[in-house]
Amino acid sequence: MGISRRGFIKATAVTGATVAGLSANKPMLTAFSETDKKGQIAESGKWMASTCQGCTSWCPVQVYVENGRAIKVRGNPNSKGNHGKICPRPHLAIQQLYDPDRVKVPMKRTNPKKGRNEDPKFVPISWEEAIDAVTDKMMELRKSNETHKFALFRGRYTGAADIFYKALPTIFGSPNNISHSAICAEAEKLGPYITEAYWDYRDYDLEHTRYVLMWSTDPVSSNRQVPHAISMFGKVLDQAKVAVIDPRLSATASKADEWLPVIPGQDGALVSAIAHVILKEGIWNREFVGDFKDGENLFAKGSAVDEAAFEENKTYGIVKWWNLELKDRTPEWAAEIAGVPAEQIYRVARDFAEAAPRAISWLAPGSAMQIRGGYTSMGAHALNALAGSIENIGGTNRGEKVPLQDIPELDAYLDEIAKKGKKNEKIDQRGRIQFPAFAKGELHKGVITNNVADGILNEDPYDIKMAIGYWNNFVFSCTGAQRWEKAMEKIPFYVHITVNPAEMTQYADIVLPACHQLFERWGVIKSKQNMNAYGSIQQPVVEPLWDCKVDETEIGWLIAESLAKKGFSNLYDYYRNEFADPETGKKATNEKEFNLVATKFYRKNSGTHLKRRRATKSAAGRNLSTWASGTRSGHLIRSIGKRALKRHQRNSNFTVKH
Template structure:
């Protein structure tokens, strides 16, 4: 990193006037260390390189960010960071960033078409968008406006909720379902908690990782890195992953499972725990005569068991677990029965200080909802739910919501705002059962098909913000066609990504790390936190803050054209809490909004001030420290009143039963029909408890002999790192990967059979598409499978990310050109894990 900092990166900035002093310093022998030793100031911010959103500080010298570190005031991440925040500096100073608004001059849209972008003013860009939106109002078609959200802060509802609804559209579509909604499905339908969990790593005695890679690419990476040596000393570690991940390399057990068979392993572990008598008597309960009647293959009389804080453990045994032996699971998972039994006994013996760490790898599968339930149910069996050393929910993080905007919704907006959402959530085949509600979630990836089929209607105007669905969604070719079909599309972004190539107007976004006001909420290390981002430097280019300045400017333009509702809402309902001053421009609006929504953190007159955590004395202290910390999580307070239908931890989910029956009734059918429509095999009562479902795969095994699976990079900042030289130069930080390359990892046993050699150029073909990459022979992948990291394969985004940006030639291959548009439909999630597709691998002569 040191070498790159003084050489490659600074040289690339030599032509940028405001950074020329850095380049001169490099050529005259000055080092990064000497620059850092100069007078400077540390300004608080937040890293958004993953969903941990860690509090950080930026070293600013003059008007330049030169360094980043963890925020020492943060109790969540120990004042430490992982590698990702460092790449944010390269992202911010990327010479390939969009520097000014642009408009399209080539009406033809498609990969290979040059958009013919030319610079325009902000007034022209915003005015053009406003004109197109006003055409919708004139034609009573406001519902045909679509807003697509990617990465966001907690100022999101200004642009994501208020703007569409006041304008008159139901269509705010978030990226959530391509991220992890199926992961939340398991904990919700067992303990009533729809969110990511926290984990008491400091006190745990066992960590069972279901595809999770805490040291590299799962959530809470800085916290995990900081405490993992202690975890390694005091706890057993088992990692279930077909790839030898960074965490697996440091584990006691690596279980290279056949992708998509996590559910079989989870129910087999549950079988061992019960049959061995290792469940938690304190949490689950016991037989009345204290004799273990969980005998393999035999049913149990439910009346003989007294449950305490759980519901349906005996029913679960009778209906699912009694025959799910390790030997049975071994045939499906490809793991030795004795290893399954050993890990199960070790995990339960360490309980209740044990963690079954559910991740997207075991959940974001076509039939992953029940795998997610089964993996999380293990925490219930051993009593580690909401327990010291176990898996936890979250503390309260104080914040305000945006002001109510219902008074600004006119008759037209009220009528069209009730139209069906474009992603088809709530239909029979897409329950999207977020928090128990039919259609309560989002089906992000299905939006492309809905646009193409004009079902439930056509989309005429769309805006996307910090999202690149043409790259990041499986079946990405559908998104290219869908974006080309929309008559008018505007993209708010930092770089000209694949999605940008289809835009009519491009708006340059301020970079999140140092050019905008916002705040984030999250949790790590038994603390919740609210963390600020601040405009630490004046932007070099003519950019605007995406969630505040741009909607303000658009509201002004709409007002000039006769629709002032949105502008009146922003101007009248937002005010600086300290001065009472109402905003008169976009930058004042941004500051007023962040101060309003974070007011409980710093305003001593607020009812919640100091009640749940830090009692910061005034806005200036909050802005200086940059983070508000909650009180430390108190365990076992959820016992006895989980937010489920029974108030207990549910092995037989009455909560899911209620949700499925409600969805079936809404669609005029029964639960079995829902299961059939969602590609599940469960029928009858099986739909209401965690159970094994065989993996759903695309492709015939003879034609496509390898199961394809992907993994994440420890250097990838939400899929936006590929244009950073540091990312490419250090790609081998991901086990099995190569610097400045994109490789398909194959076990040498398979390669020898096919006559393939290391570094061969190969074509990887699935039923959905094909890519060309280099082959890497590596023993860290299970035979019969091939693995590839996600993040490469950009045909746009910049001169580093693409092999030839001008001619739309990718560097490597995009996994989403191989993966089909498949779903875990109960949650609405994209099924991007679990070996959803098979592939063939052929050498390119």
């Protein structure tokens, strides 16, 4: 008797699940133990929506929960940003959640000596004792008018970050809220800002592109938008050429049409040589860039050009760039510096220009986060201008923004001690002439994360007497880790808020267990990928395994409450007066209520409608992309809460499609 292909697949699926279950833990064994009448495997648990923060794409996901245990994570099928897919990070998050070495309860240090080889000799304590110890030290700084000697270190964050990261140090009286942004993406953002006045992550229209030039990025394996890149990469390889500049043969490079194994740190030479070829051979996009007034290409090797001879359209300074930098930057010159054959540089430059305007110069941290990487960042993004691919179909785009509710003004809650303390120079020394430190287009505004260690060690501009760190591990993630080890030894009182023990925990006086971002907390997120912007929520899909609390809201509330009992109520008053449940109008009375209220608050007035991206005609007649901000599903935005979960269990995200 024969068997159909469909019948064979059904039979093997059921058999495979049974065999796999024989060696699995009980939750896995029971998760798929029943089949329906059609022979399909039935699910006895439920899928619950949340958001992964394993990178800054922050993909909407769903977690399969069986008997109160998280079994599996998948992409949210309703999400257009990540195609309903995920990368390995959310799978690994389950290991973080059930790590037997998680920080389970608050702990205090009993060994006063700090160092790499010193056992902290942590002992468990109650939350009351832990928070009391933290606020005792904070009150000591207020009484001595040294609030500026307090620092708050932050790694990753949610959309509600400012409720803790900004409000706590500001109202307390310290200028020192220090994020990890300088070791994350600021160099990558610098180039597009200086060349285009845009400070944020960019998005790339992979669906319609014909050429992708990747600058030390490996999008199918790492950094941002991995699910999107994995989902689209097969199509990209079918319809476009891909060239990867990277010292190592990455996963993406191994599949690409061209791999340019650049000598580390010499990406800028390739940028200049590619631009040189495009201009010298007259293959730039004239509709976007412009042209010589008489139509004759005057860009010649080694020769300066009269700026008045060129009439620019959408760019500024193309001839100046040639005269100052590009006229001598031939592929032969770059080959000696960068280690890439000149003939390959010529080929890549010509193919990139031929595909214009559907060509992408994909800027990434690998080429920008190095010595003088800001210049590489500028040049790599400027190639998009030469191709006319900026804000174009198949090119590079700014992407949509999802507006979030700003936290209420803080000024009314600052007393004289706070106002005075806040005026002090930051411990990272930003603002000094040797640190331009761009941020969002402003000089001297950007954090200089890795310089904090030097500031602490040299007590310049002053010493740090107390610090709180959450979701961060600067001792591991910053270069010159030994400096950070010595700096952490030098801080008299350090509090580390963390899910899993880390190198920085070694130097803590108090350790506070945090809830896992994907599984155990309420949170609100915004991000963008795949030409979509989206907001999503995190929800506790399982009960917290241990005695942990949410870093940005619950722990902030407990600190504020304790400070109020000791005579400084400003932070507590701010939380109580300015935040209310937008559905009921009720104020929080404890830390758990505050976590939920804060999550709802950030969506309260963040938008109620969507305006889709429209195509408009440029002066040259080409379709360029433009859009208006907005969000879909205002009811979803305003109804994040327990009542809304039943309606939106499977779809916690909303998207903006250009």
